[in-house]
Amino acid sequence: MATTLNPNVPTFSPAAVEDLLTGNRILRRAFLEQPSHSVGRQGAIYASGGGEGPVILIQRGVAFRSCSLPDGRRAIIDLLLPGDFGGLDHLVSGSGNEELTAANTVAYRAMRPAALREMMVNPAVALRLTALMAETRWRMDRNMTAVIRLDARERVALFLLDIYDRLRRRELIARPTYNLPLTQEQIADHLGMTMVHVNRTLRRLREDRLAMVAQQVVILTDVDRLRALVSGMPALADLAEPLRDMVLAG
């Protein structure tokens, strides 16, 4: 087995691991029984004002949750990779203000919130859903911290590293190279910068031989020095070893 990626990754409470494992299994099985959907690039998986949105499990592709202002400004609040769940707040909210958009072609399973709520009578499922929401929050904590206190270079470095770690833990990649289906403008909307400055920052990272990003392909040429850039940040929280999301196919 792979060793833990980082010494102080938040782990799940031991007392809860059993339930989390069970809940994880049940939940994924239920989603995999649903029909598979697909949306193309820039397509909406759900949008605000569209009634009760679904809860989804991403199987292939990348999606992002965003908030758009009327004047054209936009914030990309969270990024969902294969294996991530989205729309969990639809469990309780009739109408949120968020929208979920496919960055590239996305294949996903969807469930109605009502069906999921019924599954929550199983405490293991309920606990697992709590864990999923907590995970989302850890991701957001991180990006929030980055946007609040890191400079452009650090922000981009952290962003590239975090996606790398998330993909690696799911064993979707093995080497420090991956496909990132976001335009520089979308990256800018996620990191709180302008497209132009994202471009310049990426160029500098390239010149410094830290990372190369071109045409949706990311190559981390020096992971160690990248990590050193953001060494002040706490580790990326993710599922503990026994909870890795292995069931993606189906």
Add this chain to the structure above:
Amino acid sequence: MATTLNPNVPTFSPAAVEDLLTGNRILRRAFLEQPSHSVGRQGAIYASGGGEGPVILIQRGVAFRSCSLPDGRRAIIDLLLPGDFGGLDHLVSGSGNEELTAANTVAYRAMRPAALREMMVNPAVALRLTALMAETRWRMDRNMTAVIRLDARERVALFLLDIYDRLRRRELIARPTYNLPLTQEQIADHLGMTMVHVNRTLRRLREDRLAMVAQQVVILTDVDRLRALVSGMPALADLAEPLRDMVLAG
């Protein structure tokens, strides 16, 4: 009854309201049976690395969740007001990276995560916990959007208005005036600016007769024009009418 504060506040799914009400009642009752704790200004309610942190319900005072970098930079990620729950991710996480600090003297009830997990066998409680986590996420979405895409003036205006709305909905205040036990440096750490610039921005708001902030006292002199400043932002999500948190005393 008061009318809804905003036409398109996200409401809870009708199908879930019954359970949410029940869960809310049970949950608060359980917390109110716990002994009351108190911490002074700048005291830690829980910190990273302190073992399994508690889940808490704030009764009096204001607390903030923050992430500190070794070089002294700090991000204040979320603000907790009376009636808010904190540390919900301790339900699943053994060791997070967050810390919760009292802004002024805070009185709160605390429960061990294990006890709460046992209560989750009740689906109503589980659903209510999900709702609480969703609510936290809506708050963070908002501040994330603000820090990513609003300028300093808009950020401060939104910040002051949001706290105002949160306090008002809990009926902790009736007029556009409240106590805000944060230093300008802490406000800066929450909004992603420097203390100096927060100060200047507050001065401009005062000169424009929009809001006065002095010595922890906030007076919104022109709520309408303040709202106009941030009219592009979606409404602040909060509990629907039947779910207002009324049980604070005890």
Add this chain to the structure above:
DNA sequence: CGGCTTTTTGATGTCCGTCAATCAGTGTGG
């Protein structure tokens, strides 16, 4: 009154945004 934190203000600098033009990649239809 000291000693502390917090606020306030000025002077100066810089990181990043804005504007604008060019270039590259992709698709389309004549």
Add this chain to the structure above:
DNA sequence: CCACACTGATTGACGGACATCAAAAAGCCG
């Protein structure tokens, strides 16, 4: 097959919003 259009990437010149540095003033507390 090549104009044409369109989106996204890239780069330069310039400006501004915000940060940094520094110091004084104002609260706060024993």
